[in-house]
Amino acid sequence: MLVHRIIEWSLRNRFIVIVLAAGLFAWGVFAVRENPIDAIPDLSENQVIVFTEWMGRGPRLIEDQVTYPLVTNLQGIPRVKYVRGSSMFGMSFIFIIFEDDVDIYWARERVLEKLSTIARQLPEGVAPTLGPDGTGVGHILWYTLDAPDINLGEQRAIQDWYIKFALQNVPGVSEIASFGGSQQEYQVTLDPNKLLYYKLSVPEVISAIRANNNESGGRKFELSGIGYIIKTSGYLQSLDQIRDIPVKTQGSIPVKVGDIASVQMTGEPRLGIFDQDGRGERVGGIVVMRYGENADAVIDRVKAKMKEVAKGLPPGVQFDIIYDRGTLIKESINSIKRTLIEEMIVVSIVVIIFLFHWRSALSIIIQIPVTLAISFILLNAFGITSNIMSLTGIALAIGVIVDNGIIMSENAYKHLSERYASTQKEQL
Incomplete structure (x- = not known):
């Protein structure tokens, strides 16, 4: 034997x-x-997520105009087990589940190829995007900003325009998902009675603001052996500039945005808040690990990067880690x-x-x-x-x-x- x-x-x-x-x-x-x-085994399915945003639309319209076309067309991708769709207010999620032995990045390439042919079937301005290349257990670290002297809008700006970009460069990190606070925006609130009085419509006001928030380039002008680049700088930079935008001229008198609307700096509408330990709202981020990475090593690298990032934060602002899988x-x-x-x-x-x-x-x-x-x-x-x-x-x-x-x-x-x-x- x-x-x-x-x-x-x-x-x-x-x-x-x-x-x-x-x-x-x-x-x-x-x-x-x-x-x-x-700490825990990754038992999640081999999936690719397609996220589509169409703000202001109800779930039924999202389902008919976005989710249904995407689901029916994405089912033709090779080695797909099944496709699930979910519609909610202003957003659509498509979950494409592949066979277990399929390489995740090969699957993402196939989904991108298919999305390029589906775009013409979607409403104008709707652009589907792929979710992060992470798994269901990829949330390895949560943090908030401890900044008692800074308002939530400024904290969210620090998170979105400084911390997020710095931590995304850490090897093994797929995404830094921000949460909490409010994203600052210019808000123009129209008065319907004044629109009726001046015989204006909402699309006319929108068109006027868009036309006055733009830059364009000219030619290169040479004088005395020196080249000058000609361009116009027209991006809006303050509330007064928005108020002074002319919408229409009536009897040689311009009707400005400030005459028919109130303009203010505020946060975008929110569907919820993030409260920590009953001490008030907080702004923070979620570190999503890339597929197949070493969770313990990625967490160590993120913490080391956070120490570097903390040096550039405003005085009194510091990180507060609220969930750390590294400890577990x-x-x-x-x-x-x-x-x-x-x-x-x-x-x-x-x-x-x-x-x-x-x-x-x-x-x-x-x-x-x-x-x-x-x-x-x-x-x-x-x-x-x-x-x-x-x-x-x-x-x-x-x-x-x-x-x-x-x-x-x-x-x-x-x-x-x-x-x-x-x-x-x-x-x-």
């Missing part, structure tokens, strides 16, 4: 077997260091490591006591670290992270490893004793 031949070859080539075992053990130690670490990862991994070490020690003592033969016990005990090291080689080969479930499975398998070793040792001892007894009889 093949097993008998392997055992016979191993007995005749002990040195080669020892070298192979040592090589596998060294490879396993290297695999332990390279294996990604996370370290506590979970340390707990499993401690359990593994305790099991190895207890098993070794039990083996020594019951066998009471140091060579047999040593041959069994050596199998434990070698087998554990080799298991991490397989974890890396199949893309499995070191998490609570995988390490617990390894811990449970120690008993099986030792059991096989004891059976083989007892079997070998039995055959040797029988052979020794038969030899003694022949001598007698």
Whole structure:
């Protein structure tokens, strides 16, 4: 039999077997260091999310004009299991679920190709975009800004225009999702009675504001060997500039935006607020990890980057981390490591006591670290992270490893004793 031949070859080539075992053990130690670490296994589906924004429209209109065309056309992508759609006020979400063995970036490319052919079927101004290349368990760190002396609008501006761009450059980070506060915007509130009095319509006012919020370039003008670039600077920079925009001329008198509307700086309408510990509203961000990255390493890199970013924040502003999976990862991994070490020690003592033969016990005990090291080689080969479930499975398998070793040792001892007894009889 093949097993008998392997055992016979191993007995005749002990040195080669020892070298192979040592090589596998060294490879396993290297695999332990390279294996990604996370607290929980990623059991989410292999999916690509398509997000479409069409503000001001109701869920029924979003469903008919955006979600339905996208769902029906995205179903033709190869290796797709199914497509789900969700419509809400002003937004549409499409979830394309691929087969488990499909590469996520290949799937995203196929979705982008399909979206380029669907755009003409959607309403004007509607542009579907892909969601971040993260998974359902990709939210690895949440933080807020502790800024008691700065209003929410300024905090959100700091988050969106400084912190977000800095943290997005960290390797392994897919997206920094901002939350809380209010995004500042110019708001023009029209008076319907004045529109009726001046015989103006809403589209005329919108067109006038858009036409006066623009820049255009001219030609290059050379004079005395010096080149000058001609351009017009027309971007709106203050509330007064918006109020002074002429909309229509009546009897040589211009009707300005300020005559028919109130102009103010305010935040966009919000559907909710983010309150922390009952102490009031906060502004912050969510760090989304890229697909297939090492969560523990990404969190460490993000924290190091946050220390650099904190140097450029206004006085009195600092980060407040409210959720950190790194703490959970370290506590979970340390707990499993401690359990593994305790099991190895207890098993070794039990083996020594019951066998009471140091060579047999040593041959069994050596199998434990070698087998554990080799298991991490397989974890890396199949893309499995070191998490609570995988390490617990390894811990449970120690008993099986030792059991096989004891059976083989007892079997070998039995055959040797029988052979020794038969030899003694022949001598007698």
